[in-house]
Amino acid sequence: MTYAKSYAAWQADPETFWMDAAGAIDWDRAPSKALFEDNAPLYEWFSDGMVNTCWNAVDRHVKSGRGTQAAIIYDSPVTDTKATITYADLQTRVARLAGALAQRGVTKGDRVVIYMPMVPEALVAMLACARLGAVHSVVFGGFAAHELAVRIDDATPKAIIAGSCGIEPSRVVKYKPLLDDAIEQATHKPEFCVILQREQCLADLVDGRDFEWDAFQADAPLADCVPVEGNHPAYILYTSGTTGQPKGVVRPTGGHLVALNWTMRNVYAVEPGEVFWAASDVGWVVGHSYICYAPLIHGNTTIVFEGKPVGTPDPGTFWRVMSEHKVASFFTAPTALRAVKREDPAGDYIGKYDLSALRNVYLAGERADPDTITWAQDKLGVPIIDHWWQTELGYPAVCNPVGIELLPVKPGSPAVPMPGYAMKIVNDEGDEMPAGELGAIVTPLPLPPGTLQTLWNAEDRYLKSYLTNFPGHYETGDAGYIDEDGYLFIMARTDDVINVAGHRLSTGAMEEVLAAHPDVAECAVIGVSDALKGQAPVGFVCLSAGVDRDHGDIATECVKLIRDQIGPVAAFKQACVVSRLPKTRSGKILRATMVKIADGADYKMPATIEDPTVLDEIGAALKTLGYPG
Numbered sequence: 001m002t003y004a005k006s007y008a009a010w011q012a013d014p015e016t017f018w019m020d021a022a023g024a025i026d027w028d029r030a031p032s033k034a035l036f037e038d039n040a041p042l043y044e045w046f047s048d049g050m051v052n053t054c055w056n057a058v059d060r061h062v063k064s065g066r067g068t069q070a071a072i073i074y075d076s077p078v079t080d081t082k083a084t085i086t087y088a089d090l091q092t093r094v095a096r097l098a099g100a101l102a103q104r105g106v107t108k109g110d111r112v113v114i115y116m117p118m119v120p121e122a123l124v125a126m127l128a129c130a131r132l133g134a135v136h137s138v139v140f141g142g143f144a145a146h147e148l149a150v151r152i153d154d155a156t157p158k159a160i161i162a163g164s165c166g167i168e169p170s171r172v173v174k175y176k177p178l179l180d181d182a183i184e185q186a187t188h189k190p191e192f193c194v195i196l197q198r199e200q201c202l203a204d205l206v207d208g209r210d211f212e213w214d215a216f217q218a219d220a221p222l223a224d225c226v227p228v229e230g231n232h233p234a235y236i237l238y239t240s241g242t243t244g245q246p247k248g249v250v251r252p253t254g255g256h257l258v259a260l261n262w263t264m265r266n267v268y269a270v271e272p273g274e275v276f277w278a279a280s281d282v283g284w285v286v287g288h289s290y291i292c293y294a295p296l297i298h299g300n301t302t303i304v305f306e307g308k309p310v311g312t313p314d315p316g317t318f319w320r321v322m323s324e325h326k327v328a329s330f331f332t333a334p335t336a337l338r339a340v341k342r343e344d345p346a347g348d349y350i351g352k353y354d355l356s357a358l359r360n361v362y363l364a365g366e367r368a369d370p371d372t373i374t375w376a377q378d379k380l381g382v383p384i385i386d387h388w389w390q391t392e393l394g395y396p397a398v399c400n401p402v403g404i405e406l407l408p409v410k411p412g413s414p415a416v417p418m419p420g421y422a423m424k425i426v427n428d429e430g431d432e433m434p435a436g437e438l439g440a441i442v443t444p445l446p447l448p449p450g451t452l453q454t455l456w457n458a459e460d461r462y463l464k465s466y467l468t469n470f471p472g473h474y475e476t477g478d479a480g481y482i483d484e485d486g487y488l489f490i491m492a493r494t495d496d497v498i499n500v501a502g503h504r505l506s507t508g509a510m511e512e513v514l515a516a517h518p519d520v521a522e523c524a525v526i527g528v529s530d531a532l533k534g535q536a537p538v539g540f541v542c543l544s545a546g547v548d549r550d551h552g553d554i555a556t557e558c559v560k561l562i563r564d565q566i567g568p569v570a571a572f573k574q575a576c577v578v579s580r581l582p583k584t585r586s587g588k589i590l591r592a593t594m595v596k597i598a599d600g601a602d603y604k605m606p607a608t609i610e611d612p613t614v615l616d617e618i619g620a621a622l623k624t625l626g627y628p629g
């Protein structure tokens, strides 16, 4: 099979293409067809099939003889722990937790928030929800109480499952006080919480509301898998949009199973039984799709890694894990490789390990700079595959489909659209741009199986954010161009989203937090280029009339405010006070021009600028912060 043939097969007959892919999934009732168009443009896939995600990710592998194979390898340099959980072990653990949740009243459709560090129990909790048809919503541990509270209010969970703490190299992050604070802040209250007590920090439990993980399930019966409709939500995952209210991406069950399973062989080029490792976090979509679900659905061994690319204990950690556990395919964010390269530019640590099992390395989450790709390729001697996707889509949309055919790699491009997608570059009017010209990236509807079905509690926002500007198409929010060979190049976002260390963050959300500072009249947050993290947020605030306080103090308070409200993951370390912000005559803040000044890039004076002299003050303020670097 070649990429061209596979893509042409999808183009010629998408229905047959996806029904064939659905044949690799165990259905309790097979779907009569793939695409359901009754509610277009709210398309659905496999809606009349009945299926259970946990059965497909766990039980069927035990049944087919993989019971003794490792399902999860836990490798935690920060706690000096390693453990292996076989598929048979995993089945018992998941069924037991599901049984305990069911005894406490959790049933199909109930939401369960999961706030856990990178421990196998996080996957057990996700799968236990899937077993019951309950809808989990995992919240990344680097978010502060306020962000957790916003998600609790939106998802209205019956239960919350949390860890007592996460371990960062520099500190133990106590999750339980953050959870208590979030529940206090939220209007909605969960009926109960299950807390995994970790020896690094034992949390205080609230009587009658909180249950310790082991005690909670000690006497529970093993629960069976509950079949759900193909369009039943598997999970809600919140992601950054333009405002402080995150978007709750709803992932449908049937398409999720079919599409993820398809990618394991065709994109990631692994066979069942091999070891697959995505070094991300279960709080992100990469963690959902490629730490938890896809490898397990496909019968692979997945690695739960609790550590960082550097400092836990050295820049050889990735290579140690790969050699020790015989990783065949590895996935990380470019930032992680940049961090390793910075500490070990000659790749000396790589030479210390046997990486003979490794066949391919995949990068996503942010732009992969050609320097990093070339460095990794030279040092590792395997293809370094940049691929592009988003929380909304759930799995690679544009990539080099190594499992089908390794196409020529063009550093700087994630390559070509996968079956299901037909990326186009359009101008503001929706006209298609010629090859090489920049514009918004869109793809025709329907999106393929496993992509977002809607936004939780926000169907109008779903329609407005993605389907309205370019009718008949999904708007990705990214801008870029397609070259003569059909390769896509991603250049920028078209909205207020920035990408910090592969983490998607909203400058709009940060501005909402800064605007709440009592001395701040108006503000702007921009993403400036950062050699390690890709982008870094920088805040500018203008003070209310009559405020006569030390500007340094106010900047420090702004930094603290964002850390307290959004969390350390925002990596918001720099703010400054300016007298005015650069604006157009209609009042729009010229953030893109500010970014160009910070990056030392050429820029054209915007024709509509109200007062060009404001840019001098912005330039001077940026200089004091060290920009351009």
Ligand code: COA
Pocket (backbone or CB within 6 Å): 117, 140, 141, 142, 143, 166, 168, 173, 279, 280, 281, 284, 286, 308, 309, 310, 332, 333, 335, 336, 339, 364, 365, 500, 501, 502, 503, 567, 568, 569, 570, 571
């Ligand atoms: N719980 C609590 N705090 C967390 C956290 C978690 N799960 N994850 C990160 N944080 C904190 C960090 O401790 C840090 O806090 P600090 O400001 O006190 O130092 C802050 O959030 C920023 O974290 P991070 O962006 O990870 O920066 P870092 O300097 O700690 O590490 C890298 C830099 C490059 C090593 C790291 O960002 C990395 O591994 N990136 C890869 C990202 C990735 O895999 N993304 C997933 C998408 S594929």
Ligand code: AMP
Pocket (backbone or CB within 6 Å): 239, 285, 363, 364, 365, 366, 367, 368, 386, 387, 388, 389, 390, 391, 392, 414, 476, 477, 478, 490, 492, 493, 499, 502, 503, 504
């Ligand atoms: P997330 O939803 O967190 O996965 O972030 C998705 C966004 O990250 C995309 O819309 C892009 O802006 C960016 N992104 C992801 N992968 C890539 C890539 N390979 N190259 C460039 N940008 C990427």
